[in-house]
Amino acid sequence: MVELFEVRCPGCVTVTEDGNAFNVQAEKWLEVAKILREDPDLTFDSLMCLTGYDKGTDDVLGVAYNFHSMSKLHKLEIRIEVSRDSAEIPSIANIWRAADWHEREVYDLFGITFSGHPDLKRILLPDDWEGYPLRKDYETQDYYHDMPIPKDKTDWE
Amino acid sequence: MAEQLKDFSLLHSDEMVLNMGPQHPSTHGVLRLKIHTDGEIVSRIEPIIGYLHRCFEKHCEYLTYEQIVPFTDRTDYLAAMNMNDAFAIAVEKLLGIEIPERVQYIRVIMAELQRIASHLVAVGTFGLDVGGITPFTWTIRDRERILDLFEYVCGARLLYNYIWVGGVSHDLPEQFIRRTLEFLDYFEPQIDEYNQILTYNKIFIERTADVGTLTPEVAVNYGCTGPVLRGSGVKWDLRKTEPYAVYDKFDFDIAVGDGRMGTVGDTWDRYFVRIVEMKESVKILRQALAQIPGGDVHAAVPKKVRIKEGSVYSRYESARGEVGFYIIAGGKDKPMRVKMRSPAFCNLSVLSEIAEGWMISDVIAILGSLDIVLGEIDR
Numbered sequence: 001m002v003e004l005f006e007v008r009c010p011g012c013v014t015v016t017e018d019g020n021a022f023n024v025q026a027e028k029w030l031e032v033a034k035i036l037r038e039d040p041d042l043t044f045d046s047l048m049c050l051t052g053y054d055k056g057t058d059d060v061l062g063v064a065y066n067f068h069s070m071s072k073l074h075k076l077e078i079r080i081e082v083s084r085d086s087a088e089i090p091s092i093a094n095i096w097r098a099a100d101w102h103e104r105e106v107y108d109l110f111g112i113t114f115s116g117h118p119d120l121k122r123i124l125l126p127d128d129w130e131g132y133p134l135r136k137d138y139e140t141q142d143y144y145h146d147m148p149i150p151k152d153k154t155d156w157e
Numbered sequence: 158m159a160e161q162l163k164d165f166s167l168l169h170s171d172e173m174v175l176n177m178g179p180q181h182p183s184t185h186g187v188l189r190l191k192i193h194t195d196g197e198i199v200s201r202i203e204p205i206i207g208y209l210h211r212c213f214e215k216h217c218e219y220l221t222y223e224q225i226v227p228f229t230d231r232t233d234y235l236a237a238m239n240m241n242d243a244f245a246i247a248v249e250k251l252l253g254i255e256i257p258e259r260v261q262y263i264r265v266i267m268a269e270l271q272r273i274a275s276h277l278v279a280v281g282t283f284g285l286d287v288g289g290i291t292p293f294t295w296t297i298r299d300r301e302r303i304l305d306l307f308e309y310v311c312g313a314r315l316l317y318n319y320i321w322v323g324g325v326s327h328d329l330p331e332q333f334i335r336r337t338l339e340f341l342d343y344f345e346p347q348i349d350e351y352n353q354i355l356t357y358n359k360i361f362i363e364r365t366a367d368v369g370t371l372t373p374e375v376a377v378n379y380g381c382t383g384p385v386l387r388g389s390g391v392k393w394d395l396r397k398t399e400p401y402a403v404y405d406k407f408d409f410d411i412a413v414g415d416g417r418m419g420t421v422g423d424t425w426d427r428y429f430v431r432i433v434e435m436k437e438s439v440k441i442l443r444q445a446l447a448q449i450p451g452g453d454v455h456a457a458v459p460k461k462v463r464i465k466e467g468s469v470y471s472r473y474e475s476a477r478g479e480v481g482f483y484i485i486a487g488g489k490d491k492p493m494r495v496k497m498r499s500p501a502f503c504n505l506s507v508l509s510e511i512a513e514g515w516m517i518s519d520v521i522a523i524l525g526s527l528d529i530v531l532g533e534i535d536r
Contacts, residue, residue, distance in 0.1 A: 018467065046377050049470055051483040051496040064483065066470045070377055070393065077470065098380030101506045109214070124207040124535060133215055134494075 001076070004042070008035050013078075021064070021077035029080060030090045036067060036076070037095055044069050044076060047096040052106035056136035059084050061110055065092075082112065084135075091117035109134040171195055175517065179208050183286055183521045186531030188505075190520070197516050202509040206502075209535040217495035222248050222322055222462040225495065230316035232497065233533040235278055236476040238271035238307075240533075241320035243473035246401060247482035248322045248462065250469045259452035260324050261403045265445050266337070267310075267319065268402075269438040273344070274303040275476035276431040276438075279384075279528040283428055284355050286525035287364045292355040299347055302340050309333060323458040334446050341439055348435055356432060365428060366419035369511045369523035373422070379510070380503035383478025384434065385527055388414040388427030395474035407444045409437045427526040463490045477501050477528060497536055501529040 001022075005013045012032050013022040024032050036044045044067040051064045062081040068074075080089055091114035093100040103114040104123040111132035114120055122129065130141045140149050178189040187208035193201040213232060217225050229240040242264050249256060281296030304314045311319040311327055319326050355361055371381070376389045386393055394411040396404040412433035414426030464486035472481040478500030487493030504527045512520045 020468070047380055048472065048479070049481045049483055049496065049498040051470075051494070053485055053494045053496075055485070055487075055493060064468075064470075066481070066483070070391075073398075096380075097375075097378045097510075098503055098506070101502065122207075124210045126207070133212065 001042070004039070005032075005035070008039065016079060021079050024078055024080050026080055026082050026089045030092070032078070033092045033095055036078075041072075042069065042076075043071055046070055047092075047098040047102075048075075050099055050102035050106065052110040052112060052134065054110060054134065054136050061087050061112055061135070063089060063106060063112060087112040088115055089113075090115055091120075093117050108132075111135065172200070177520075179205075183524065185282065185524070185529055188529070188531055188534075190508075190524075192517065192520065194517065199512050199515055199517060199520055202512050202520065204505055204508055206505070206531070206534050209531045211536065213497065213536040214495055217492055219491065221490045222464070222492065225492075226321060227316070227318040229497075230318060231532060232499070232536055233475065233477065233480075233501075233530050234315060235530050236271050236275040237316050238267045238319060239275075239473070239475035240480065241317060242268055243471070243475060243480040244482055245320050245322050246473060247469060247471035247484055248464075250471050251464050251467055251484060251486055252322070252459065252462065254323060254457055254459070256323065257452045257454065257456050258403070258450050260454050260457070262445050262449040263325050263329060263454065264320055265402055265404065265407075266442060266449070267307075267325075269442050269445070270303050270306060270337070272438050272476045273435050274300045276384075276435050277303075279431055279476075280351060280355070280428070283522075283525040283528070284361075286521050287361060289355055289358070289361065292351060295347070295351065295354070299344060302343070306333070306337060306340060309336065321458055322462055324454050324456070328454045334449070337442065337446060341442060345436075345439055348432060351432065356429060362418050362425060364519075364522055365425040365526070366423055368419075368424045368519050369515060369526070370420045371422040371427075371507065371511050375507065375510060376422070379507040381478070381507055382500050382503065383474070383476070384412075384430040385427055385478065385504045385507075387412060388430045388526075389422035390414050390416070390426075395472060395479060399472075401473065403445075404441075406448070407441045409440050412437060424522050424526040431528070461490060464488070464492075472498070475500060477530065477533070478504060497533075499533045499536065501527070501531075502534045505529050505534060 012028045013024055016023050036042050046068045048068050049066040053062045060081045061084055062079055065078040067076045091103055093103055103117055106112050107120055108122045108124055131138055173194050175192040175194055178184040179187040189205040191203040192199055226241055229244045230237040233240050277296040277300040281293035284292035308314045311317050371389050373389045373391045376386050390413050392411050392413050397411050412430045414421055414430055418425045466488050468485040470483045472479050481498030483496040484492050485494040512523050
């Protein structure tokens, strides 16, 4: 697959350190996504999973996409990492509809903006929630609708 | 006053927004549907979810791998064994441990019993949704017997914490195999009874055939899995196409919708796939109960789960479709990130697409055929 990308889109993908996935630059993502979907040797027609992650160490947030092809029966994982301050990734909701709600979920919990998404708003949390809870540096708001939010987490672990 | 009138004039006089839920018997939990209608014809549906959000993924970051198992129970509370199993398999992939054959068989037996129990609720409540009350009492009566079996095995009837990382909590009790076989002998003829009272009932067919057709392309694009995908005629079942545990040792078929009462992928097809799947599960159970080997169920249970750096995406066929766990291990006894890919989440997202152009009463039938569990959608 690496050779295929060298021909179709040179320099678009690099293999990750653990060798299980491809890293893609956010700016090149739409171009790569179209190849994944349309190339007759790839035909990734199914987006299995879309995961946001925050490793907490570097100043990056990431999204992992797990693709599967129903006809070719192969799989691929794509990882895109963006900086915490300007977390923006092009949306693929118009290519794989499954990404629609999943991108909203990542936006909701990690605060990554998906540009070009048809209806990007919070999905699991209330619309007026502050902050993005799954970020490692998240701090709970003090009050929600005048209700105090408990801060003591000693019994959580 | 003038301001108000100006606001009203912006509204389309022919579009009405109907709010269904979050407290509504037909939304199967706390789901709110914002239904945009033209007269009684649905033009668009906005499902609003999150009322049952319990921060499952955030909790996971504070818990050890063993402690997460009971939390997975509470995601899909109608198929808790499947969820335990899916999570255990994902962690075992990260650990790279081999599981004793007896444990694999026990897990298959539990998973299939749970699949039957979950489909019984799906079939029964679907009957309720379209106006048949008796089938519900019958299916719940038979599900009760499966819950009794679970209680016999692990003491719990709904949320089991039975399948552990590397094994199961208890070995099968002495009389379990005999009692399960007795149940299967009783249950198999019951499926034909459901068919007589509900499946081939003329009113039921009128309400469901040709309604809310989901084409295979749309289903795959929206990430639909399980009975919803198979109802559209796609022969896709992870137990067969990507066999895990010991599923490759059993002889069974994938149930697919064939448009027997109308179009392929209509509401009736999605319903009927579940009926056929229960029969297939009985087939698997009979084979598994006959072949089950001996062994120690705790042999591979690790004393302490501690995983080095790594990530895995593992998927599993639960009663509702593909459950995926994407786990990033951080080198500690707690995961750095757990994402649960919930099947009902994706299945529900297709609702607006297939309900468009149908009446409000058909929305109830279509939603019922998707068989959603809100605990799993909201997590």
